Amino acid sequence: MKKLLSLFSIVIMVIVLIGADIRRKKDAVNPVAEKKACYGYSIIEFGKGINCNGDTVKLVKVDGGQELAKF
Numbered sequence: 001m002k003k004l005l006s007l008f009s010i011v012i013m014v015i016v017l018i019g020a021d022i023r024r025k026k027d028a029v030n031p032v033a034e035k036k037a038c039y040g041y042s043i044i045e046f047g048k049g050i051n052c053n054g055d056t057v058k059l060v061k062v063d064g065g066q067e068l069a070k071f
Helices: 002-019
Strands: 041-045 048-051 056-062 065-068
Touching: 041 056
Parallel strands: none
Antiparallel strands: 041 048, 048 056, 056 065
């Protein structure tokens, strides 16, 4: 009876291990973020804004709106 139970347990373990998918993609292990072009800004108050890099930029009034100051 012990031999039969042991054999059954081994067969079940082999089936479980064969069914397990242990393969992984290289990208899933070490994901690398793509660099995107940085355009534009967000206005935080009149004359000041923040660009997409997080830097503060100076804005000037032009025809009722605001745009980046040219140096």
